[in-house]
Amino acid sequence: MDEEGGEAVGKPLQDVTVVDVTANIAGPSVTMILGDLGAEVIKVERPGRGDDARGMGPHIGGESCYFLNINRNKKSVAIDIRTPQGRDLMYRLIEQADVFVENFRYGKAEQLGFGYERLKQLNPSLVYCTISAYGQAGPEREKPGYDGLLQARTGIMTVTGAPGGPSVRAGVSILDQGSALWAAVGVLAALYERRSTGKGQRVTASLFETGLSWVGYHLLAYLATGQEPEKMGAGHAAFAPYDAYPTADEELLIGISNDNLFAKLAAALGKEEWLADERYATNLSRVRHRKELDREIIRILQTRTSAEWLERLSAAGVPCSRVTRIGSLLDDPQVEAVGMLQEVEHPTLGNVRLPRLPVQLSESAVGITSSPPLLGQHTEEVLAERLGLTQEQMERLKEQRIIQTQPETSMAQQQK
Numbered sequence: 001m002d003e004e005g006g007e008a009v010g011k012p013l014q015d016v017t018v019v020d021v022t023a024n025i026a027g028p029s030v031t032m033i034l035g036d037l038g039a040e041v042i043k044v045e046r047p048g049r050g051d052d053a054r055g056m057g058p059h060i061g062g063e064s065c066y067f068l069n070i071n072r073n074k075k076s077v078a079i080d081i082r083t084p085q086g087r088d089l090m091y092r093l094i095e096q097a098d099v100f101v102e103n104f105r106y107g108k109a110e111q112l113g114f115g116y117e118r119l120k121q122l123n124p125s126l127v128y129c130t131i132s133a134y135g136q137a138g139p140e141r142e143k144p145g146y147d148g149l150l151q152a153r154t155g156i157m158t159v160t161g162a163p164g165g166p167s168v169r170a171g172v173s174i175l176d177q178g179s180a181l182w183a184a185v186g187v188l189a190a191l192y193e194r195r196s197t198g199k200g201q202r203v204t205a206s207l208f209e210t211g212l213s214w215v216g217y218h219l220l221a222y223l224a225t226g227q228e229p230e231k232m233g234a235g236h237a238a239f240a241p242y243d244a245y246p247t248a249d250e251e252l253l254i255g256i257s258n259d260n261l262f263a264k265l266a267a268a269l270g271k272e273e274w275l276a277d278e279r280y281a282t283n284l285s286r287v288r289h290r291k292e293l294d295r296e297i298i299r300i301l302q303t304r305t306s307a308e309w310l311e312r313l314s315a316a317g318v319p320c321s322r323v324t325r326i327g328s329l330l331d332d333p334q335v336e337a338v339g340m341l342q343e344v345e346h347p348t349l350g351n352v353r354l355p356r357l358p359v360q361l362s363e364s365a366v367g368i369t370s371s372p373p374l375l376g377q378h379t380e381e382v383l384a385e386r387l388g389l390t391q392e393q394m395e396r397l398k399e400q401r402i403i404q405t406q407p408e409t410s411m412a413q414q415q416k
Helices: 026-036 065-070 084-095 108-112 116-122 147-153 174-197 207-214 216-225 259-268 272-276 283-288 290-301 306-315 326-331 333-338 379-387 391-399 411-415
Strands: 017-020 040-045 074-079 099-102 127-132 202-206 242-246 251-255 320-322 341-346 350-355
Touching (some): 017 026, 017 084, 026 065, 026 074, 026 099, 026 127, 040 084, 074 084, 099 174, 116 127, 147 207, 202 207, 251 306, 259 272, 259 306, 306 320, 379 391
Parallel strands (some): 017 099, 040 074, 099 127
Antiparallel strands (some): 242 251
């Protein structure tokens, strides 16, 4: 039975096993998606340190917010894969797996004995996923990279920020998690293809390629005009008025994408005469006279509070939104209505709320069923159930520091 007392609902990937050797943000985000869709994700971490994200602050009760956000629905198995014994344990796990996900620097997987060609021989049906910074070809393929670096490299930062101001990075990891999304799409496509061929294949995605796809509109606009795009703040180069405007208290974002919506805005602001003004009659003319129009809108909006304008503009059918602070989202009725924050019990933190995947299926279960694991929390369980290791064998491996079982303290506590 499900939580609401209806018939039990299966998860789309409930028969899929994933071996995950990724760390930080992009790679673990791939396996988070697969885990939320029902796959069994065996997260292999380094004994002692684990995923680097465990040490990223801030922390809640000694657990990293970064780690908690993207590592639910996984089993943590701590194995030193640099040792012959650890590598052998990994091979045995991979032989039974459907998917292998890695985000090592270029060439590192091959050095460790986990390159695509090696694992393809070991398990021909394996879907092998690589997520990297710059891709698998070209002069920069060996360079390390992080979200901010790739936002700079792909031009995203040059179109982000206030007009005339410095280039800034987007405030969320759009390339880490965007690349993870494309990698997950690739894995799902490869699993679907395998149903008819019986063969696995390699799936690759990178922050560089994702960044280039995100700036696609700007690339085409440059080809059309030969002009570099300018920073627009909260504005939009193709539409006007479209920006975050100050009111008597807070900012309000108004987005007008056609002439019909502009007519509704003009009426709501008591400025119907704008419709006969040749500067504002069409979207193209409004874009050309954006600055004059924005000044007039700001002058009017500053006479009332954001709440008053939100009510008035919404009633008139004008697309608008208060510029919401992060903290207020936790008790937002719309957030609650769509069920975006799911509560799960953590072994040391008690109940924690985590954002679920932003997708739901009408006939399948998608969601968070287990909390982000402690380092090595599932080592004994996985090695016993999947590889048949005895307690005595695991004790010897622990003595040799090849594996680690559940620690007594969190990563943050160990670092203090």
